[in-house]
Amino acid sequence: MRSRVFFAYSREGPAVSELVRFDGVVKKFRTPRGGRQTALDGFSMTIPRGSLVGLLGPNGSGKTTALKVLLGLVRADQGTLRAFGHDLPRDQRFVARKMGAIIEGPAFTPSLTGHHNLRLLGELHGVKKRLVDEVLDLVGLAEAAHRSYSGYSLGMKQRLGVAAALLPSPELLVLDEPMNGLDPEAVRDMRELLVRLQREREMTVVVSSHILAEVELVCDRVTIVRHGRVICDDSVETLLARGPARTVLRGPEVSSARELLDAHGYSVIPAAGSELHVSTSGPSSEVLRVLAEHGVFPDEIRREKASLEDAYIEAVRKADEERAQIVDTNKLSTRGRPHAS
Ligand SMILES: Nc1ncnc2c1ncn2[C@@H]1O[C@H](COP(=O)(O)OP(=O)(O)OP(=O)(O)O)[C@@H](O)[C@H]1O
Numbered sequence: 220m221r222s223r224v225f226f227a228y229s230r231e232g233p234a235v236s237e238l239v240r241f242d243g244v245v246k247k248f249r250t251p252r253g254g255r256q257t258a259l260d261g262f263s264m265t266i267p268r269g270s271l272v273g274l275l276g277p278n279g280s281g282k283t284t285a286l287k288v289l290l291g292l293v294r295a296d297q298g299t300l301r302a303f304g305h306d307l308p309r310d311q312r313f314v315a316r317k318m319g320a321i322i323e324g325p326a327f328t329p330s331l332t333g334h335h336n337l338r339l340l341g342e343l344h345g346v347k348k349r350l351v352d353e354v355l356d357l358v359g360l361a362e363a364a365h366r367s368y369s370g371y372s373l374g375m376k377q378r379l380g381v382a383a384a385l386l387p388s389p390e391l392l393v394l395d396e397p398m399n400g401l402d403p404e405a406v407r408d409m410r411e412l413l414v415r416l417q418r419e420r421e422m423t424v425v426v427s428s429h430i431l432a433e434v435e436l437v438c439d440r441v442t443i444v445r446h447g448r449v450i451c452d453d454s455v456e457t458l459l460a461r462g463p464a465r466t467v468l469r470g471p472e473v474s475s476a477r478e479l480l481d482a483h484g485y486s487v488i489p490a491a492g493s494e495l496h497v498s499t500s501g502p503s504s505e506v507l508r509v510l511a512e513h514g515v516f517p518d519e520i521r522r523e524k525a526s527l528e529d530a531y532i533e534a535v536r537k538a539d540e541e542r543a544q545i546v547d548t549n550k551l552s553t554r555g556r557p558h559a560s
């Protein structure tokens with residue numbers, strides 16, 4: 220039987236297919252030395268209702284900050300943000316009731332059991348004990364519920380975090396790196412849980428992660444952030460179709476092939492078993508030609524469909540190239556400008 224809890228959420232107002240929209244959001248933090256650190260620099264993304272969105276980007280690119288702005292934990296300096304058809308931060312209190320989140324690791328009392336920790340949190344949300352049991356069951360912690368939190372493994376702690384985020388029966392679940400530090404089995408469990416929440420419970424889920432292979436398996440949308448800006452906000456399908464194909468080279472000469480192709484502007488990823496993965500938008504013969512001209516001949520060459528990792532590396536590389544060009548153009552125009560007298 221379907222759970223009462225997760226379907227009890229209100230659906231007042233017209234159905235909003237676009238649950239969240241960030242538009243040109245800017246956030247600058249003050250640094251201890253009186254400077255400003257730009258975390259979001261015109262950040263724009265959409266979260267469609269019912270989607271499972273992977274938020275990707277290098278360390279420090281602004282993922283956590285964007286999620287904090289959405290949750291009202293950090294206030295943006297500029298730009299607009301709408302969620303559930305409401306403006307934020309103006310209607311933050313209303314929207315907060317529809318969101319559940321874990322950001323930068325959940326905080327629990329170590330000496331209390333998982334169950335007790337959730338009971339305390341549940342009281343804050345005014346939820347019944349039955350719901351606590353239900354979310355513990357959902358995340359696979361029913362058996363360990365009455366063990367003390369301090370004895371939980373990292374995977375169990377992460378799952379308790381997700382259980383806590385589910386307590387308000389959210390429509391939108393926001394998870395900041397829920398797969399961090401998990402072993403492969405726990406990653407698989409988390410992946411299955413996220414898919415179940417989306418498909419069976421009709422939740423919209425946003426999950427930031429550095430594990431691209433997992434994001435490719437579970438997410439239907441991907442948003443890539445670089446230097447506080449979104450450089451890609453698309454369905455995984457579109458991104459992969461548009462992304463580069465991969466030419467795989469194999470053999471003892473892959474290290475010289477790597478240097479050579481790097482120097483020719485290709486995105487190159489070394490892989491296990493003396494393999495080299497080269498992102499190519501053109502035919503593999505172009506790669507072969509470059510190598511042959513320099514007397515490098517791999518033992519084996521094959522072409523594969525691009526993975527999310529290839530598409531990600533390529534998107535970041537392109538964004539960096541464009542950024543470098545803008546910086547160069549700015550330098551030139553500054554130099555060319557006459558000095559004020
Ligand atoms: N409270 C803060 N005070 C000052 N600077 C901050 C603060 N929070 C974040 N930053 C800076 O803002 C930028 C973006 O940080 P953020 O934590 O959003 O990145 P991230 O993409 O989540 O990185 P990671 O993948 O490492 O979690 C970084 O340069 C970071 O140092």
Ligand SMILES: [Mg+2]
Nearest residue numbers: 282283284395
């Ligand atoms: Mg982060």
